[in-house]
Amino acid sequence: MLTLYKPGNGWLHRMPAGRKLLLIVVVVLAVSLLPSTYWAAGVATGAAILGYLVAGLGPRFAGLSAGLKELWNQVYGVRWVIAITLISQLIFMGPEPAVANTARVTSAIVLAALLALTTRVTALLDAIERGLRPLDRVGIDSQRIALLLTVTISIIPVLAGKANEVRDAQRARGARMSPRTFVVPFLIVALKHADELGDALTARGVR
Numbered sequence: 001m002l003t004l005y006k007p008g009n010g011w012l013h014r015m016p017a018g019r020k021l022l023l024i025v026v027v028v029l030a031v032s033l034l035p036s037t038y039w040a041a042g043v044a045t046g047a048a049i050l051g052y053l054v055a056g057l058g059p060r061f062a063g064l065s066a067g068l069k070e071l072w073n074q075v076y077g078v079r080w081v082i083a084i085t086l087i088s089q090l091i092f093m094g095p096e097p098a099v100a101n102t103a104r105v106t107s108a109i110v111l112a113a114l115l116a117l118t119t120r121v122t123a124l125l126d127a128i129e130r131g132l133r134p135l136d137r138v139g140i141d142s143q144r145i146a147l148l149l150t151v152t153i154s155i156i157p158v159l160a161g162k163a164n165e166v167r168d169a170q171r172a173r174g175a176r177m178s179p180r181t182f183v184v185p186f187l188i189v190a191l192k193h194a195d196e197l198g199d200a201l202t203a204r205g206v207r
Helices: 017-032 038-054 064-077 079-093 095-118 121-138 142-172 179-203
Strands: none
Touching: 017 038, 017 095, 017 121, 038 064, 038 095, 064 079, 064 095, 064 142, 079 095, 121 142, 142 179
């Protein structure tokens, strides 16, 4: 299964997966509940920058630049989400809510990505399964729910990476960029990944 996990020795890497999941959920929820004002946009942006600066991403002696570089990669990966959110909010709500809401959405996405960047899928799966285990007493399959949540969390950045690969391949061939020429190859790549994921799950006895 593909993930965005990057090996490292930062404090987020060392934190137990369950505690880290809870921490990131709380931070993302707090950012999402900020008001639609310019100062809230600054707070959301600052939270994302601070999160990547202190996360300890990259090699041990890479310093703060590794965190900022990874933050830029994450923001660049969702640039179309940012553009669509900002333009639609500008049209319907005005400048201040547009800037604030776009900053909050972007900050929430990149902060959530810290979970995938610093946690192996197996560790995340085990943590979610442990947290849901009490539900087994009322007949709910905690293993299946944990697997569903883990696949959902990991599949979004994977598809974003696939989309970038399709665009880079088209750009290298000098193909003209347009939604029509992008959608078909992206769907093929996405369906191929879905087949591979299905085969991997079937091989592990998941039906």
